[in-house]
Amino acid sequence: MRWQIWRQALPQKLSDVVLKALLIQFPIDAQLANRIRFLGRSGRFSGRPSQYIRIFDPTLIGDRIGDRIGDRETRAPAYDDFSENQHHRGALLFEGRTEKVYENVQVYLTDRRLA
Numbered sequence: 001m002r003w004q005i006w007r008q009a010l011p012q013k014l015s016d017v018v019l020k021a022l023l024i025q026f027p028i029d030a031q032l033a034n035r036i037r038f039l040g041r042s043g044r045f046s047g048r049p050s051q052y053i054r055i056f057d058p059t060l061i062g063d064r065i066g067d068r069i070g071d072r073e074t075r076a077p078a079y080d081d082f083s084e085n086q087h088h089r090g091a092l093l094f095e096g097r098t099e100k101v102y103e104n105v106q107v108y109l110t111d112r113r114l115a
Protein backbone atom coordinates (compact mmCIF):
# COMPACT_ATOMS: atom_id res chain seq x y z
CA MET A 1 0.00 0.00 0.00
CA ARG A 2 1.29 3.43 -0.93
CA TRP A 3 0.58 6.47 1.23
CA GLN A 4 -0.66 9.50 -0.63
CA ILE A 5 -0.46 12.11 2.10
CA TRP A 6 0.84 14.84 -0.19
CA ARG A 7 -1.65 14.23 -2.95
CA GLN A 8 -2.98 17.46 -4.42
CA ALA A 9 -6.61 18.28 -3.75
CA LEU A 10 -8.77 18.15 -6.87
CA PRO A 11 -11.34 20.80 -7.79
CA GLN A 12 -14.74 20.01 -6.34
CA LYS A 13 -18.30 20.91 -7.18
CA LEU A 14 -19.73 23.58 -4.88
CA SER A 15 -21.61 22.35 -1.83
CA ASP A 16 -25.27 23.31 -1.54
CA VAL A 17 -24.48 25.81 1.25
CA VAL A 18 -21.75 27.59 -0.72
CA LEU A 19 -23.80 27.58 -3.93
CA LYS A 20 -26.82 29.04 -2.14
CA ALA A 21 -24.69 31.81 -0.56
CA LEU A 22 -23.11 32.55 -3.94
CA LEU A 23 -26.46 32.82 -5.72
CA ILE A 24 -27.86 35.10 -3.00
CA GLN A 25 -24.85 37.44 -2.97
CA PHE A 26 -23.95 37.64 -6.66
CA PRO A 27 -25.97 37.54 -9.88
CA ILE A 28 -24.71 34.57 -11.90
CA ASP A 29 -26.56 32.48 -14.45
CA ALA A 30 -27.49 28.83 -13.97
CA GLN A 31 -25.01 27.56 -16.60
CA LEU A 32 -22.09 29.21 -14.83
CA ALA A 33 -23.32 27.95 -11.45
CA ASN A 34 -23.26 24.38 -12.80
CA ARG A 35 -19.75 24.47 -14.21
CA ILE A 36 -17.79 26.38 -11.56
CA ARG A 37 -15.58 24.46 -9.13
CA PHE A 38 -13.69 25.29 -5.98
CA LEU A 39 -10.44 24.48 -4.26
CA GLY A 40 -10.07 24.78 -0.50
CA ARG A 41 -7.39 25.04 2.12
CA SER A 42 -7.83 24.63 5.87
CA GLY A 43 -6.81 27.53 8.05
CA ARG A 44 -7.82 29.78 10.91
CA PHE A 45 -9.60 33.14 10.93
CA SER A 46 -9.60 35.10 14.20
CA GLY A 47 -8.71 31.91 16.03
CA ARG A 48 -11.60 29.93 14.55
CA PRO A 49 -11.11 26.97 12.21
CA SER A 50 -12.01 27.94 8.64
CA GLN A 51 -11.71 26.68 5.13
CA TYR A 52 -10.40 29.20 2.63
CA ILE A 53 -11.93 28.67 -0.81
CA ARG A 54 -11.29 29.83 -4.34
CA ILE A 55 -14.11 29.44 -6.83
CA PHE A 56 -13.16 29.31 -10.50
CA ASP A 57 -14.43 28.48 -13.97
CA PRO A 58 -12.40 25.54 -15.32
CA THR A 59 -13.32 26.46 -18.91
CA LEU A 60 -11.24 29.64 -18.57
CA ILE A 61 -8.07 27.66 -17.89
CA GLY A 62 -6.19 26.89 -21.11
CA ASP A 63 -5.66 23.13 -20.73
CA ARG A 64 -8.70 21.23 -19.66
CA ILE A 65 -8.25 19.25 -16.47
CA GLY A 66 -7.19 15.69 -17.18
CA ASP A 67 -6.39 16.23 -20.87
CA ARG A 68 -3.34 14.61 -22.34
CA ILE A 69 -0.89 16.80 -24.21
CA GLY A 70 1.70 14.76 -26.05
CA ASP A 71 3.13 12.33 -23.53
CA ARG A 72 2.13 14.24 -20.40
CA GLU A 73 -1.16 14.64 -18.61
CA THR A 74 -2.17 18.14 -17.56
CA ARG A 75 -2.61 18.62 -13.86
CA ALA A 76 -5.53 20.23 -12.13
CA PRO A 77 -4.83 23.71 -10.78
CA ALA A 78 -3.68 24.00 -7.18
CA TYR A 79 -5.01 26.50 -4.65
CA ASP A 80 -1.88 28.68 -4.92
CA ASP A 81 -1.96 28.73 -8.73
CA PHE A 82 -4.61 31.44 -8.63
CA SER A 83 -2.31 33.90 -6.89
CA GLU A 84 0.94 32.89 -8.61
CA ASN A 85 -0.11 32.18 -12.19
CA GLN A 86 -1.59 35.11 -14.10
CA HIS A 87 -3.24 32.74 -16.61
CA HIS A 88 -5.14 30.98 -13.83
CA ARG A 89 -5.92 34.30 -12.13
CA GLY A 90 -8.31 35.15 -14.97
CA ALA A 91 -10.34 32.01 -14.18
CA LEU A 92 -10.77 32.99 -10.53
CA LEU A 93 -14.31 34.26 -9.95
CA PHE A 94 -14.77 34.39 -6.18
CA GLU A 95 -12.77 33.68 -3.06
CA GLY A 96 -13.49 33.66 0.62
CA ARG A 97 -13.92 31.33 3.53
CA THR A 98 -16.40 29.07 5.27
CA GLU A 99 -16.71 28.68 9.03
CA LYS A 100 -18.76 26.20 10.98
CA VAL A 101 -20.60 28.03 13.76
CA TYR A 102 -22.36 25.50 15.96
CA GLU A 103 -24.40 23.50 13.42
CA ASN A 104 -24.48 26.21 10.74
CA VAL A 105 -21.92 26.94 8.04
CA GLN A 106 -21.24 30.64 7.45
CA VAL A 107 -19.96 31.60 4.00
CA TYR A 108 -18.02 34.80 3.30
CA LEU A 109 -17.23 35.55 -0.35
CA THR A 110 -15.53 38.30 -2.34
CA ASP A 111 -16.08 38.88 -6.06
CA ARG A 112 -12.78 38.49 -7.99
CA ARG A 113 -14.19 38.57 -11.52
CA LEU A 114 -12.30 40.80 -13.91
CA ALA A 115 -14.25 43.93 -14.83
